[in-house]
Amino acid sequence: MLHKSQFNNPLIQWIDTRLPIFTFIQNEYGKFQVPRNINYLWAFGAIATLSLAVLFVTGILLSMHYIANTAMAFASVDHIMRDVNYGWLLRDLHANFSSFFFAAIYIHMARSIYYGSHKNPRELLWIIGVLIFVLMIATGFLGYVLPWGQMSFWAATVITNLFSAFPGIGDSIVTWLLGGFSVDNPTLNRFYSLHFLLPFLLLAVLGLHINALHVVGCNNPTGLEPQMPQDTVSFHPYITVKDLLACCLFLIVVSVFVFFAPTYWGHPDNFIPANPLVTPSHIVPEWYYLWLYAILRAIPDKLGGTVAMFGAVLVLFVVPWLDTAKVRSLTFRPTARFFFWLLIIDITVLSFCGARSPEGVWVLLARIGTGYYFTYFLIIMPLIGLFERARLVPASLSEALSLKKAVRGAVLLLAAGGLMLSLAGHAWADPELPAHVWHQSGPFGTIDPQQAQRGFQVYKEVCSGCHALKLVPFRTLQGIGFTEDQVKTIAAQWPYLVDDEPNDEGKILKRAPRPYDRMIGPFANEKEAQATMGGSLPPDLSLIVKARHGGEDYLTAVLTGYQNPPPDGFKLIEGRYYNRYFPGHQISMPQMLQDDSVTYADGTKATVEQEAEDVATFLSFVADPTQDQRKHLGIRVIVFLLLFSGLMYLCKRVIWRDAH
Amino acid sequence: MSIPPDSTALGTSKENQNGPNRRHFLYLGTAAVGAAGVAATAWPLIDSMNPASDALALATVEVNIASIQPGQMIVVTWQGKPTFIRRRTEDEIKQAQDVDLSILRDPEPDSARVQRPEWLILVGVCTHLGCVPIFDGNNLRLSDPDFGGWFCSCHGSQYDTSGRIRKGPAPYNLPVPHYSFLSESVIRIG
Numbered sequence A: 001m002l003h004k005s006q007f008n009n010p011l012i013q014w015i016d017t018r019l020p021i022f023t024f025i026q027n028e029y030g031k032f033q034v035p036r037n038i039n040y041l042w043a044f045g046a047i048a049t050l051s052l053a054v055l056f057v058t059g060i061l062l063s064m065h066y067i068a069n070t071a072m073a074f075a076s077v078d079h080i081m082r083d084v085n086y087g088w089l090l091r092d093l094h095a096n097f098s099s100f101f102f103a104a105i106y107i108h109m110a111r112s113i114y115y116g117s118h119k120n121p122r123e124l125l126w127i128i129g130v131l132i133f134v135l136m137i138a139t140g141f142l143g144y145v146l147p148w149g150q151m152s153f154w155a156a157t158v159i160t161n162l163f164s165a166f167p168g169i170g171d172s173i174v175t176w177l178l179g180g181f182s183v184d185n186p187t188l189n190r191f192y193s194l195h196f197l198l199p200f201l202l203l204a205v206l207g208l209h210i211n212a213l214h215v216v217g218c219n220n221p222t223g224l225e226p227q228m229p230q231d232t233v234s235f236h237p238y239i240t241v242k243d244l245l246a247c248c249l250f251l252i253v254v255s256v257f258v259f260f261a262p263t264y265w266g267h268p269d270n271f272i273p274a275n276p277l278v279t280p281s282h283i284v285p286e287w288y289y290l291w292l293y294a295i296l297r298a299i300p301d302k303l304g305g306t307v308a309m310f311g312a313v314l315v316l317f318v319v320p321w322l323d324t325a326k327v328r329s330l331t332f333r334p335t336a337r338f339f340f341w342l343l344i345i346d347i348t349v350l351s352f353c354g355a356r357s358p359e360g361v362w363v364l365l366a367r368i369g370t371g372y373y374f375t376y377f378l379i380i381m382p383l384i385g386l387f388e389r390a391r392l393v394p395a396s397l398s399e400a401l402s403l404k405k406a407v408r409g410a411v412l413l414l415a416a417g418g419l420m421l422s423l424a425g426h427a428w429a430d431p432e433l434p435a436h437v438w439h440q441s442g443p444f445g446t447i448d449p450q451q452a453q454r455g456f457q458v459y460k461e462v463c464s465g466c467h468a469l470k471l472v473p474f475r476t477l478q479g480i481g482f483t484e485d486q487v488k489t490i491a492a493q494w495p496y497l498v499d500d501e502p503n504d505e506g507k508i509l510k511r512a513p514r515p516y517d518r519m520i521g522p523f524a525n526e527k528e529a530q531a532t533m534g535g536s537l538p539p540d541l542s543l544i545v546k547a548r549h550g551g552e553d554y555l556t557a558v559l560t561g562y563q564n565p566p567p568d569g570f571k572l573i574e575g576r577y578y579n580r581y582f583p584g585h586q587i588s589m590p591q592m593l594q595d596d597s598v599t600y601a602d603g604t605k606a607t608v609e610q611e612a613e614d615v616a617t618f619l620s621f622v623a624d625p626t627q628d629q630r631k632h633l634g635i636r637v638i639v640f641l642l643l644f645s646g647l648m649y650l651c652k653r654v655i656w657r658d659a660h
Numbered sequence B: 001m002s003i004p005p006d007s008t009a010l011g012t013s014k015e016n017q018n019g020p021n022r023r024h025f026l027y028l029g030t031a032a033v034g035a036a037g038v039a040a041t042a043w044p045l046i047d048s049m050n051p052a053s054d055a056l057a058l059a060t061v062e063v064n065i066a067s068i069q070p071g072q073m074i075v076v077t078w079q080g081k082p083t084f085i086r087r088r089t090e091d092e093i094k095q096a097q098d099v100d101l102s103i104l105r106d107p108e109p110d111s112a113r114v115q116r117p118e119w120l121i122l123v124g125v126c127t128h129l130g131c132v133p134i135f136d137g138n139n140l141r142l143s144d145p146d147f148g149g150w151f152c153s154c155h156g157s158q159y160d161t162s163g164r165i166r167k168g169p170a171p172y173n174l175p176v177p178h179y180s181f182l183s184e185s186v187i188r189i190g
Helices: A010-018 A021-031 A040-063 A073-082 A087-114 A123-145 A150-165 A170-178 A185-216 A235-260 A287-298 A302-322 A334-355 A361-387 A397-403 A407-425 A449-461 A474-480 A484-492 A526-532 A551-560 A608-623 A627-657 B020-047 B053-057 B090-097
Strands: A033-035 A232-234 A469-473 A498-502 A508-511 B061-064 B073-078 B081-087 B119-123 B148-151 B158-160 B165-167 B179-181 B186-189
Touching: A010 A021, A021 A235, A033 A235, A040 A087, A040 A185, A040 A235, A040 A407, A073 A087, A073 A469, A087 A123, A087 A235, A087 A287, A087 A334, A087 A407, A087 A627, A087 B020, A123 A150, A123 A185, A123 A287, A123 A302, A150 A170, A150 A185, A150 A302, A170 A185, A232 A235, A235 A627, A287 A302, A287 A334, A287 A361, A302 A361, A334 A361, A334 A407, A449 A474, A449 A608, A469 A474, A474 A484, A474 A608, A551 A608, A627 B020, B061 B073, B090 B148, B119 B186
Parallel strands: none
Antiparallel strands: A033 A232, A498 A508, B061 B186, B073 B081, B081 B119, B148 B158, B158 B165, B179 B186
């Protein structure tokens, strides 16, 4: 039987009568009725969907360049950043949008609880939403492992070991999850596979979520069901234009991070390649898992901590039944509102605890926070519904609209989300470093090629004796103003040789590097370096600016921070040097930069400070050779988005003028 | 939810006051700016699948040809493709030069395909479907001994001593890469 189509276009009608997809779109995204009073918090569903779409597109393109092999994963991510056209953009978008996807979902969830969107008849809608959240947690964790930095590796180790807490079968589960006895190549491979699979599952569940929504309809700030035609507006154009405007504003916020602070939400340790023998002194998950991490650590028992952490997520599944209140929206429930805001503060405090080392007051705070979290859901929520006295609820949505309430909640929720985001990200303290003014800092800053060239001279004449730049090809130097021929000469005169192709006799001989070769150092491998350097390992400097808190400031501080003799009472280990800024103050590297360690061709006076700043600038460039391009593009993107948001705002006003 | 369709659809009551033209201009303008934004966003995504800068950096190779004797050929890799460097004998050169261009499928004089008649440099990829042709100096599989060049065993294309297509399905001659003699004994391809 053919479907009766409303469309006049013959092609659309032909398809629609056989597969009523156009009717479906028109019903679900055109005519679908939405309460007219929903506020901008309702846009976070669309914002999250947009984030998911960006993650899909960038993720699939990244997967074309990424290599899931422990020997190559870290280098392949660096290759994406360095060599792939706009690879840095794909990677920075993917990393930042995963952060902001979580941010959007947290606001979306908080809004649901605040306005009672989980209550009858929307229980299943809420449960499917929590399922999406669980899939997000898993996908986010799996994806974080892929760059194969130190944080990746140790996150994989710690999280998989959670399962060892289960008595009896725990260890077998962990071995099965890892595909070995430690996190290794089989683990990375399956994590990559699953990181690809889970988003598609998430997409399917999202389909159910939206389907369920379109059956029960949208809640609204009053929590009252619409009764009359004038209580609602059609999804298109009223809600589409509002969602688009919100998405534009959201894109502006994300763009600021993508283009001007792409590593803001990340952690410097993840720019150090995974090392199974050394755990970083302070490991933390990404900010969006911090509250769960705090709950895990709050319980001084392995099984207990694991159960509490899983429980903190699982309890969300039964929220529709824990919440016994008859009135949906907290707008009319002052007592419940108080405890709700306490919960938001509680999760923020837990996030801070998760970012800190589990010592002193942070342990106590995490325990109080964990206690309140479960008390809220298991005790306060059920009881308050029975005992509180709700304020007078308007009889109908139309009546409520004339009261114009519930705006305050939206503003507060947004402010709380923003506060949580901005603070939790930087909850760890940077060491006190003397700040320098860098030509490359700020959104309009660029690398000064003159200074970077001087820095290269310092690197070549002083640092390269021990430190390699093994991710950086010589041709990169063209980015700071060396000509192609100069780069060729620099490579040909490099003191260290690379392996040539096998010659006609099959022998592998050494040859001078060429521009496409990388700036290798004197040591063939780490063992040789340690044997030569008396046990200490000079780190590779390719990404050193990204791999240390404080970046260029830290490098300059360490290079100039020597003190001889050390302060009274400080016990220096034999063969180490006292440095004010090096963690632990005992550094194996002697003070290498002295006044006039190099002679600058441009006549700049070679003081220790000058040399240190120059080499830090050079290393900033090699760690992020596309930084100038990134900022330049960012300014154009943000100007465009501002313009587009302005137009969207005008469209929204014109369209909504008819609805009021 | 069973709500009757909304009656306050676009542009009813106040349309005349706002002016439908100004309103449509705003919608169209916004849509155009949005479309431009989407188009501009597409470029980085597409470009990311183009060769990366490390692949481009390997776009030239330098080859020492001093040890190649007349009648010998070496195969080097350039951009991942087999590239033939053949030092032709006097006979091969004569064979290549004496061909009547009017009978060729892709007419090209030998002089346009070499910089020095002795050295023939070809990208060794059959222009039919990309297999690597085999040099068949003994005319074991070439249908005409006059060809004296390459035979592609995939689909039977036959090339002469200048790498020109003579018989079989391939439409064009074997391509000559951009190259230059850096000295008597070193050429740079690419």
